[in-house]
Amino acid sequence: MVTYAAPLEDIRFGLYDLWDYEARVAALPGYEDASRDVVDAVLEEAAKLCVNELLPLNRSGDEEGCRFENGIVRTPSGFKEAYRTFADGGWCGLSCDPAYGGQGLPKTLQFIVEELICSTNLSFGTYPGLSHGAYNALALHGTDAQKALYLPKLVDGSWSGTMCLTEPQCGTDLGLIRTRAVPNGAAGPDGSPAYRITGTKIFISAGEHDLTENILHLVLAKLPDAPPGTKGISLFLVPKFLVRPDGTPGPRNGVACGAIEHKMGIKASSTCVMNFEDAEGYLVGRPHGGMRAMFTMMNTARLAVGLQGLGLAETAYQSAVAYARERLQGRALRGPRAPDKPADPILVHPDVRRMLLTMRATIEGTRALALWIGTEVDIAERHPDPARRQAADDLVALMTPIIKAYGTDMGFEATNLGVQVFGGHGYIREHGMEQLVRDARIAQLYEGTNGIQALDLVGRKLPRHMGRLLRRFFHPVLAFIEDHQGEAELAEFVLPLAKAFGRLQQATAWVAQQGLRDPEEAGAAASDYLRLFALVALAYMWALSAKTVLKVPQEERSAFHHAKLATARFYMARVLPQTSSLFAAIHAGAKPIMALEENWF
Numbered sequence: 001m002v003t004y005a006a007p008l009e010d011i012r013f014g015l016y017d018l019w020d021y022e023a024r025v026a027a028l029p030g031y032e033d034a035s036r037d038v039v040d041a042v043l044e045e046a047a048k049l050c051v052n053e054l055l056p057l058n059r060s061g062d063e064e065g066c067r068f069e070n071g072i073v074r075t076p077s078g079f080k081e082a083y084r085t086f087a088d089g090g091w092c093g094l095s096c097d098p099a100y101g102g103q104g105l106p107k108t109l110q111f112i113v114e115e116l117i118c119s120t121n122l123s124f125g126t127y128p129g130l131s132h133g134a135y136n137a138l139a140l141h142g143t144d145a146q147k148a149l150y151l152p153k154l155v156d157g158s159w160s161g162t163m164c165l166t167e168p169q170c171g172t173d174l175g176l177i178r179t180r181a182v183p184n185g186a187a188g189p190d191g192s193p194a195y196r197i198t199g200t201k202i203f204i205s206a207g208e209h210d211l212t213e214n215i216l217h218l219v220l221a222k223l224p225d226a227p228p229g230t231k232g233i234s235l236f237l238v239p240k241f242l243v244r245p246d247g248t249p250g251p252r253n254g255v256a257c258g259a260i261e262h263k264m265g266i267k268a269s270s271t272c273v274m275n276f277e278d279a280e281g282y283l284v285g286r287p288h289g290g291m292r293a294m295f296t297m298m299n300t301a302r303l304a305v306g307l308q309g310l311g312l313a314e315t316a317y318q319s320a321v322a323y324a325r326e327r328l329q330g331r332a333l334r335g336p337r338a339p340d341k342p343a344d345p346i347l348v349h350p351d352v353r354r355m356l357l358t359m360r361a362t363i364e365g366t367r368a369l370a371l372w373i374g375t376e377v378d379i380a381e382r383h384p385d386p387a388r389r390q391a392a393d394d395l396v397a398l399m400t401p402i403i404k405a406y407g408t409d410m411g412f413e414a415t416n417l418g419v420q421v422f423g424g425h426g427y428i429r430e431h432g433m434e435q436l437v438r439d440a441r442i443a444q445l446y447e448g449t450n451g452i453q454a455l456d457l458v459g460r461k462l463p464r465h466m467g468r469l470l471r472r473f474f475h476p477v478l479a480f481i482e483d484h485q486g487e488a489e490l491a492e493f494v495l496p497l498a499k500a501f502g503r504l505q506q507a508t509a510w511v512a513q514q515g516l517r518d519p520e521e522a523g524a525a526a527s528d529y530l531r532l533f534a535l536v537a538l539a540y541m542w543a544l545s546a547k548t549v550l551k552v553p554q555e556e557r558s559a560f561h562h563a564k565l566a567t568a569r570f571y572m573a574r575v576l577p578q579t580s581s582l583f584a585a586i587h588a589g590a591k592p593i594m595a596l597e598e599n600w601f
């Protein structure tokens with residue numbers, strides 16, 4: 001069984017001390033009630049829910065998995081009850097619009113709660129997670145009538161949602177979609193024109209299950225007059241049960257689950273083949289505007305997937321620390337630490353500490369980064385000054401692929417280190433550590449593989465508006481370095497940051513120049529560049545964290561503060577130097593990658 005308690009002290013540090021939640025988020029219009037007290041109370045409740053309801057189902061859910069019986073998908077024992085508790089507690093609508101029954105709390109808080117859910121039961125989290133994606137798509141692109149009809153059901157959790165993009169012949173390349181939508185001449189319950197949708201979607205998370213009375217599928221399909229490629233994709237809402245104008249579910253629609261996948265991890269999350277046969281659906285947004293609609297919604301979804309990596313890594317870290325305190329093997333290199341015992345706890349060994357600190361430093365750094373970007377999501381939505389909103393939106397757009405890819409790579413690496421700390425016992429199922437690795441693996445793949453995130457960063461985000469997005473990150477980092485480079489107490493944090501930031505600036509210029517000359521150069525550099533960027537972003541987080549702790553008078557510093565400073569030092573000294581090798585790899589260019597003839601592979 002894994003060890004987990006919600007890391008509320010670190011979350012509060014990031015939220016209040018580092019990112020000044022009260023001034024930056026609670027002061028935004030509409031968030032007046034989301035005071036620190038309210039946030040603290042919500043976090044306490046979320047922690048209880050996750051630890052008491054979701055965590056106990058994590059391993060049994062993995063063992064039992066979902067079952068497919070005559071077109072019906074049954075979730076593992078206990079999931080229905082836990083989902084009811086979750087929905088009844090209002091968690092499906094935490095950050096949703098009060099006009100549709102939501103609690104209207106900040107997105108920042110939603111992100112934090114998502115981390116806790118993913119730490120305790122990622123499989124469970126996929127069901128409300130997908131519903132939230134559907135909520136966002138409809139809230140952003142639906143008509144008023146569509147919103148009025150469907151959103152309250154997603155908010156109260158009585159219905160759930162899906163995102164149906166993938167088909168057998170198309171995953172990354174959605175331009176290859178074959179699912180068709182033909183106008184059927186009638187009108188849907190919300191008055192919008194109805195279509196007949198036909199096609200097969202695969203890998204659809206939460207496509208079919210027994211948790212809710214209806215499922216709203218958001219489906220990408222092509223209209224008869226669609227231009228080729230991604231410009232010809234439209235978004236449709238296809239309910240499992242057709243909805244009557246009064247909002248009650250009616251007869252079954254022409255959509256059914258054909259099978260569920262048997263997979264490496266998140267076994268309690270149903271991954272479905274969905275067959276649409278003349279299913280009735282309604283256009284969401286404009287004809288051929290499906291990719292745009294999906295992208296606006298995918299940004300929040302990508303941030304949320306980054307948090308999946310973070311959440312699982314946290315559980316792996318806490319479990320590994322607990323184990324390293326208990327497990328007695330060998331003696332400390334400088335002499336026994338527990339002479340009364342047959343051996344010392346493995347926590348004394350430098351190599352075990354290296355693993356634990358690598359986990360901790362990357363987890364806390366990623367959390368600080370996610371909290372920054374989470375608060376900027378709220379600012380982008382609510383700040384009264386349009387220029388500030390734009391700046392926040394730019395930063396979120398820039399950092400989204402970084403949080404998604406780095407957060408999930410880090411999640412996989414940290415859970416893997418967790419197994420290593422457990423030794424052979426980590427490989428044995430009963431400890432729960434191997435499940436964390438298996439569950440973490442998917443997050444590097446879905447919502448756009450991490451390779452595709454890197455291409456998004458290099459190909460779309462860097463050049464956009466002549467580098468304007470990039471400046472939203474570069475300027476504050478540069479200002480921080482300039483403001484603090486003369487301060488002796490901060491030198492051990494600011495100097496390595498400045499050096500790594502210099503590498504990032506040079507690598508950025510190289511990627512931009514080479515990429516303009518030859519797009520293959522940009523493609524070859526992309527993943528290493530994203531990693532370099534992420535490591536510098538985390539260095540900025542650690543330098544800010546150190547500065548924040550150093551402001552606390554010596555005599556008032558707690559163990560938490562001391563550990564923060566020590567972990568910041570570890571990050572700068574033992575993790576950040578990886579930027580050197582990434583820098584060298586980027587500058588080696590595409591040639592060593594592209595030199596092999598295809599038939600030499």
Ligand SMILES: Cc1cc2nc3c(=O)[nH]c(=O)nc-3n(C[C@H](O)[C@H](O)[C@H](O)COP(=O)(O)OP(=O)(O)OC[C@H]3O[C@@H](n4cnc5c(N)ncnc54)[C@H](O)[C@@H]3O)c2cc1C
Pocket residue numbers: 163164165166170171172173202203204205206263271442445446447448449450451452455
């Ligand atoms: C458990 C699970 C749940 C999922 N849930 C959903 C869901 O709810 N809804 C949904 O629609 N889909 C879902 N998916 C699908 C998922 O989003 C896709 O698997 C993913 O986008 C990758 O597509 P693919 O598997 O077809 O891989 P491919 O696109 O075939 O990619 C294969 C490899 O090639 C690389 N590659 C592809 N194109 C390029 C390129 N242009 N440049 C560089 N590299 C490239 C990729 O990075 C990858 O490494 C889910 C998948 C799984 C396994």
